[in-house]
Amino acid sequence: MTIKKYKYIRLIVISFLAILVSQSIIFRNYLLPIIGIVLSSSLLFYLRSKLKNEFLADERDYKIGGDAARWAIQIFNTFAVIVMIILYAQQDLNPSFLPIATTLAYSVCFLMILYSLIFRYLDKATFAKNRKLYIIIGIVLILMVAFSGLKLFSAEDNWICQNGQWVQHGHPAFPAPSVACTK
Amino acid sequence: MENRIKEIRTKLHLTQEDVAKKTGVRRETIVFLEQGKYNPSLKLAYEVAKTLKTSVDKLFFLKY
Structure with missing residues (x-):
């Protein structure tokens, strides 16, 4: 494994992770990016260990x-x-x-x-x-x-989603969420 | 801080890449060292001096 190859793979992994995170936010799935981050970090950590006599960073x-x-x-x-x-x-x-x-x-x-x-x-x-x-x-x-x-x-002083509407609970200091309430 | 890295390295027919690999740093660091744009740690100064078969005081000096 050369440093050039490692940097190339790292770029691909980061790009893939960025797509995964953005899509997960859209679909409101928070488990996928966490798994993605753990997997990509492990992969990069493993590849970095394969870099012999190459220096990614120095003093x-x-x-x-x-x-x-x-x-x-x-x-x-x-x-x-x-x-x-x-x-x-x-x-x-x-x-x-x-x-x-x-x-x-x-x-x-x-x-x-x-x-x-x-x-x-x-x-x-x-x-x-x-x-x-x-x-x-x-x-x-x-x-x-x-x-x-x-x-x-x-749930104190917050907005709660009830029957398709944002209902004020307590005295929240911020306006109702702009995203649609679907519950 | 001035240095004689380039002068000694050329005499020994070593490339910047060779010195970088032997001292455990990136080639860019050797470039900056030669240009006097980076002051190395004592450890790196010692490693470079050792690679160039000289001593730290002969390699690095202050110009007043």
């Missing part, structure tokens, strides 16, 4: 990757915070602005906390010294995400 790539990730996080956070403030300020214009702003706020917070934790973890000396503190922060972060997820996916 320069990892350095560039690190810089690119840091830049991407900074740009995303700045952009998301600006959009979030504007959407919060303009929430009276459109009720869907509030959930978008809230999602952005949670995303930025989650990303920042995750980045800090990973950074500290990789900086092993600091991690070893303040191990308990980072474990506590990690647990708090997981609980926050779990709580947010529960709140988001719970």
Whole structure:
């Protein structure tokens, strides 16, 4: 297996996966993309192990990757915070602005906390010294995400599909889903 | 950081691909090293010096 052949196969696998995911979303099947992701990851992992004396990435790539990730996080956070403030300020214009702003706020917070934790973890000396503190922060972060997820996916303050119509349950902060209610 | 990678590599009749394979990096990294556009880790500097049968201090130097 050569690196060129591997890259060619990887491109085909990713293209196939993209088609599978988009079709699954259309047909509202969430099991197929999960199976597809697991299978394609396993295939690529196996093929990568067959690359002998070939280097897909080296220390320069990892350095560039690190810089690119840091830049991407900074740009995303700045952009998301600006959009979030504007959407919060303009929430009276459109009720869907509030959930978008809230999602952005949670995303930025989650990303920042995750980045800090990973950074500290990789900086092993600091991690070893303040191990308990980072474990506590990690647990708090997981609980926050779990709580947010529960709140988001719970039936409280949500729209429920009943007899072909979206019925308001509680006081949802967002408008009824735009997709057709078929139950 | 300046270096003599290209000079020594040519003397030894080695290609960039040869050096890349022996040091465990991609050819592009050797290109950037030769052009002085990338400062290698100590490990890579040592590997390159070893491949080119020289020492790190003779291969890399600072130009003031």
